[in-house]
Amino acid sequence: MSIPSLKAQISFQAKVLVPVVTVMVLLIAITTWIVNHHITTQLHTQTAMQLDTAGKVFTNTQVILATNLLSRYRNVVKEPRVKAVVARISSQDSAALKTLNVLLDDLIREDGDAKIAICTTQDGKRYGGASVYPKLGLSEFEAASRAVIQRALDGGAAVETIRVGGTFFDVVSIPAKGAGDAVGAITFGIEIGNTLALQVxxxxxxxxxxxxxxxxVASSLTKSELSPSMVAKFKQLSNDTDEAGSSAKEIAINNEHYLCRVGHFGSINGGGKLGYILLSSYEQSLATLQSTQSLLMFVSLVGILVGILAVWLCIRTVTKPLRQLRASAEAVGRGDFSKHVEVTSKDEYGELAAVFNQMIENVKTSREQLEKTVETLKATQNQLIQSEKLSGIGEFVAGVAHELNNPLTSVMGFAEILQQSELPEQHRRFLDMIFKSAKRCQKIVAGLLSFARKHLPERKVLSVNTVLESAIEIVQYQLRTSNIEVITALDPNLPPTLVDQHQMQQVFxxxxxNARQAMEVRQTRGRICITSQVVDDRVRVIFQDNGPGISADNLKKLFVPFFTTKEVGKGTGLGLSICYGIVxxxxxxxxxxxxxxxxxxFTIDLPITRDFAAKPEAVAVLPQTQPTKEGLGKRVLVVDDEDSILQMIKEALTLNGYQVDVARDGETALSCMANCRYDLALCDWKMPGLNGQEVYEKLREKNPEMSRRLIFITGDVVNEKAQEYLKSRDKICLSKPFTLAEFRAAITRVLTAA
Structure with a gap:
């Protein structure tokens, strides 16, 4: 390239670039100045409006607070105990004064907000008072509240803000009436302090x-912000406002810019010595403005550089590679990631082409990841739906358990009662079968509740056989109706292991x-063999089925989350992965x-816990005891809304010599216990109307001695809150269904303790 040619090229670029850059710089400078001026003006205006709004909100808040205080303390003065004490003011005796002081002290402590209270007679003399401030005199408070007290003595309740010493108070004075006539006024002082300032x-x-x-006297500012110089500024602002009226003024606190406005509390006597200053900071907005200015300058500079580069590229570039780039971009927009831009040089266009090609690869990878994420989200959604279904099932099972436990209690109780009578041996065997069947129902209900309820992880030393048997009991019906035979070979001498029963039950x-569902689809009959044994130092449980089996490819992915071979909507693919995590x-x-x-x-190996011995499970056997007469001379009240349970308990207690009364609701029970002395009371926990807890609390207020001889019975699931309540009250709660032996043991324990 010759020198003249180079000069011509540079001259041409300058002719194009210099005017463009000059115009861009001027436009950006003018725009920056206009935006800066507009934003600054708007910032001050918005801060002033915010301050006006804050002032109106605070004023309205004070009005609402005054209305609430009047309504609140009118109700206090109308309380019977207050009216009874106020009626004795005229007697002027020491006992009445002492009672009044105690009442006022109780009122301010029960109220929580009031810190001081005084009572004034109709002739304007203070007659009694109470205060939580040991150093604040009642006389000083009375003097500061004289105007509002006089308003109340004249027959109208009033609220005013006053200052006593170094403290602000909202003072509420309410006329007090005795037997219809006004006898004075009761005045309450509610402190206005830093807490209110922070709330504002x-x-x-x-x-x-x-x-x-x-x-x-109070502020929401920190100690560092309330320096002596700032206190002086606030005083000057207050004085200037008194002279020139309230207007927004600028002030700086610790290098932070505020707009402030002074206001005054209203006064009954026309005084205006109590006021407030509202401060609204616009420092953050100012900092944002400065940051915006810097950003605007940076963006402007970048814009100028980009503009120069754009003009320079427009001069040097040709249209053909641009059309090629556009064609590739359109292909990507249609979802075709195979069309790349050909890199023909190593200049700026070549770099742009390379970056564009890399962007295509990144977008392609991101799209694939997004598709995987969508699939994962769908699987997670199915899991959440399944969890909601299980939660609903758990609530349903809990309700069914309550409905079953009540009749089971009657069946077991009457079976035991009949066993104590003279019956043929055949009938005794029938009763024994009835009792064992009811106990089996009890175990099934307990197993369902255990499975349906949510449990915190808790590991206990127990035999794995117990967990296996409870799991089989739960699904026994489904297996039987699906023509699937369960064969168990459980080692009776299996050593214990430390497991969470509910988690391990979930695994089993x-x-x-899974085995049942696989066999139901492919065959009409099936078999599951469950074995427990000891292998070396571990407990081994083996589940073997004769179903269709699992392919080698699927066998490798069994424990992968969200992997499932079931149809859509019939499995989340999380069951076995959760089992793997639990084990x-x-x-x-x-x-x-x-x-x-x-x-x-499936073979599960668990470590053996050798420091504990497993306890054998008790077998349900119908007791063969004869009734005793330990209840002679004792009277018992039974409260339950189920007639069958009332009759069963009454019959069982009558056989032991007790005199038994029954009540079908809490109100009747309380009435019976109020009119008659009982040695013992048995009360259902959950009943229509007053429940067992409410009956106990009312009885505890009226007859504490009788409340100690009350036993709860329940067929419902006792939640953690109820359990904590029973533990705190040291009360016995018999869960339905119960045996007569358990029932009599609870009665003996309560009567012995009483």
């Missing part, structure tokens, strides 16, 4: 300073249900084995 700041977004005769149920957390292993078409087996 939270409500209005503006800080506030309370002033009284040029002194700051999941494996059994692993217990220090065990779970191993699947299968060949397609030859069934599947």
């Amino acid at each position: 700041e939270q409500l209005t977004g503006s800080k506030i300073v309370f002033l009284a005769e040029d002194q700051i 149920l999941n494996i059994i249900n 692993t957390e217990h220090g065990g292993t779970i191993t699947p084995q299968s060949k397609h078409g030859e069934g599947a087996s």
Whole structure:
């Protein structure tokens, strides 16, 4: 390239670039000045409006607070105990004064907000008072409240803000009446302090300073912000406002800019010595403005550089590569990621083409990841839906359990009562079968509740056989109706292990249900063999079925979250992954084995706990006891809304010599206990009307001795809150269904303690 040619090229670029850059700089400078001026003016205007709004909010708040205080303390004065004491004011005796002082002290402590209270007779003399401030004199408070007290003595309740010493008070004075005539007034003082200032700041977004005769008595400002110089500024602002009226003024506190406005509390006697200063900071907005200015300058500079580069590229670039770039971009927009831009040079266009090609790859990868994420979200949504269904099932099961436990109690109780009578041996065997069947129903209900309820993780030393048997009991009906035979070979001498019963039950149920569902789809009959044994130093549980089996490919992915071979909507793919996590957390292993078409087996190994011995499970046997007469001379009240339970308990207690009365609701029970002395009371926990807890609390107020001889019975699920309540009251609660032996043991315990 020749020198003249280079000069011509540079001259051409300058002719294009210099005017463009000059115009851009001028436009940006003018725009920046206009925006800066407009934003600054708007910032001051908005801050002033915010301050006006804060002032109106604070004023309205004071009006609402005054109305609420009048309504609140009118009700206090109307209380019977207050009217009874106030009626004795005229007697002027020491006992009446002492009673009044105690009452006022109780009122301010019960109220929580009032800090001082005085009573004034109709002739304007103070007659009694109480205060939580040991150093604040009642006389000083009375003097400061004279105007509002006089308003109340004249027959009208009033509220006013006053200052006593270094404290602000909202004073409420209410006329007090005795037997219809006004006998004086009761005045309450509610402190206005830093707490109210902080509440005002939270409500209005503006800080506030309370002033009284040029002194700051409360503020939402910090100690560092209330320096002596700032206190002087606040006093000057207050004095200037008194002379020139309230207007927004600027002030700086610790290098932070505020607009402030002074206001005054209204006064009955026309005084205006009590006031406040509202401060609204616009420092953050100012900082934002400065940041915006810097950003605007930076963006402007970038814009100028981009403009120069754009003009320079427009001069040097040709249209062909641009059309190629546009074609590739359109292809990407249609979802075709195979069309890349050809890189023909290493200049700016080449770099742009390379970056564009890389962007295509990134977008392609992001799209694939997004599709995977969508699939994961769908699976998670299905899991949440399933969790909601299980939660509803749990609530339904709890309700069914309550309905079943009541008739089970009657069946078991009457079976035991009949066993104590003279019956043929055949009838005794029938009764024994009835009792055992009822106990079986009890275990089934308990197992369902245990499975349906949410439990906090809690590991206990127990036999795995117990968990297996409870899991099989829950799904026994489904297996039987699906023509699936369960064969168990459980080692009776199996050593205990430390497990969370509910989590391990969930593992066993999941494996059994998976086997059942697989066999139901492919065959009409099936078999599941469950074995427990000891292998080396571990407890081993084996689940073996003769179902269709699992393919080798699927066997490798069994414990992968969200993997499932079931149809859409019939499985979340989380069951076995959760089982794997539970077993692993217990220090065990779970191993699947299968060949397609030859069934599947799951082997679970758990560590043995050798420091404990497992307790054998008790077998339900109908007691063969004869009734005794330990209840002679004793009277018992039974409260329950189920007639069958009332009759069963009454019959059982009558056989033991007790005199029994029954009540079908809490109101009747309380009436019976008020009119008759009982040695013992049995009360259902959940009843229509007054429930057991409410009956106990009312009885505890009226007859504490009788409340100690009350036993709760319930067929419902006792939640954690109820359990804590029973524990705190040291009360016995018999869960339905119960045996007569358990029932009599509870009665003996309560009567012995009484």
